[in-house]
Every structure is written in structure tokens, then in C-alpha cells.
Amino acid sequence: MRENDLRVIKTRKAIHDTFLMLIKRKPVDKITVTELAREAYISKGTFYLHYQDIPQLYEHMIFSAFQVGFRKFDAYSLLLENPAGFLETFQNQIYHSNSELKTLLQPGEVKNYQVVIIDMLVQETYARGIFTQSTENDVCLTALFGAMLTIMPNYDKAQKTVEAVFAKMTNAILMKY
Numbered sequence: 001m002r003e004n005d006l007r008v009i010k011t012r013k014a015i016h017d018t019f020l021m022l023i024k025r026k027p028v029d030k031i032t033v034t035e036l037a038r039e040a041y042i043s044k045g046t047f048y049l050h051y052q053d054i055p056q057l058y059e060h061m062i063f064s065a066f067q068v069g070f071r072k073f074d075a076y077s078l079l080l081e082n083p084a085g086f087l088e089t090f091q092n093q094i095y096h097s098n099s100e101l102k103t104l105l106q107p108g109e110v111k112n113y114q115v116v117i118i119d120m121l122v123q124e125t126y127a128r129g130i131f132t133q134s135t136e137n138d139v140c141l142t143a144l145f146g147a148m149l150t151i152m153p154n155y156d157k158a159q160k161t162v163e164a165v166f167a168k169m170t171n172a173i174l175m176k177y
Contacts, residue, residue, distance in 0.1 A: 008050075011042060011046060011050065012050060014040040014041065014042060015036065015040055015042070015047065015050060015051070015057065016061060017040075018036055018039045018040035019031070019036060019054075019057060019058070019061065020061075020100065020103050020104075021039070022035065022036060022039065023103060023104065023106060024103060027106070028054065028055070028058050031054050032054070033047050033048070033053070033054060036054070058104070058113070059113060059116055061100070061104055062101075062104050062105070062113055062116060062117065063116065063120065065098055065100045065101040065104055066094070066101065066117065066120050067120075068098060068100075068101075069093065069094035069095075069097070069098050069101060070094070070120070070124050072093055072094075072097075073089070073090065073093050073094055073124075074089075074093075075089035075090065075093070076124070076125055076128040076130045077128075077130065079125070079130060079170065079174075080130070080170075080174065083163075083166055083167040083169075083170035083171070084163035084164065084166060084167045086166075086170075087148065087155075087162070087163050087166045087167075088159075088163060090148075091152070091155055095152075114146065114149050117145075117149060118142055118145045118146050118149065121141070121145040122138065122141045122142060122145060125141055140173050140174060143173055144169065144170060144173045144174065147166075147169050147173075148166060148169075151165060151166060
């Protein structure tokens, strides 16, 4: 299947748009291929030409939405200098400015894909040259970003508290830097 074929592009758009509509109504684990195909006006076979199952589609869409956000995100240097500023910029540039990502990361859904998101954050941090890749840094960054994603749902309710806690965690985990 050619990625730049207009039929492929239109079919994937229909699948993605329909999935975004469905996820607003029900949890990911309640969405079926049959339902998605019916709503997108495609056959189940067509769906399976593009994705193995709903979880793979969901993971792909989260990955794509984060990639869009990561292209704009320019605050990795703040991770060491100003962790609260890093968190605030992450929240504003990646989460609040990306309506697709906000829809995909419904409360309760993010925990199922936290590993994927954490790995993306770790890899982006390495790609920006903030840290040298090593097992120790893998462990530290995985712990830090895991904790960050755990406290993020409270961000809008208690921004200053969440930022202060994140700054303390960052300083404790990345003390040697």
C-alpha cells in the first residue's frame, strides 16, 4: 500500500476522524472494528488493511499527535534549569494546543499507553542532546516522565502545586546533573 496514494490518505482520515468521534462517546476498549467501520463507511477488511486492531490504531494516533506536538516543543533545556517551566510549557504547547491529543488522552485511557508516551519523551530528550543515552539516564528519565504523566491530570486544578511537586521530583531524580 502506497502511503501517498490519495485513496489511502482518505481512508485513514475517515478511520481517524471516526475514531476521534467514537472516543468522545465511549472508552477505547468498548470501541469495536465493526462499529468503527460502519461509522466510517468502510468495510472491516479495509480497516484491517491499515491496522491490526483498535489498540494499534489508538497507539498510532497517540504517537502521531505527540509527534506533531514535539515538533513545536522547544523547552527541553528547561528540564534541568526550570522544571516547573518545562511542565508548564509541555502542558501549553503539547497538551492544550492539540485538540486531537486532548481527545485521545481521555482520563483513564492514558494509563494504558503511558509506556509509549514515556518512551517518546525519553527519545525526544535524547534527540535534543539534553542527556547522553545510557542505561542510568533511561531509568532516570523513565521514572521522571512516568511521574510527570501521573500528576498531569491534576495540573489544571492545582497548577502551582503540581509544578512545585514536579520540580522537587526532577531535582531528586536528576540530582547528579
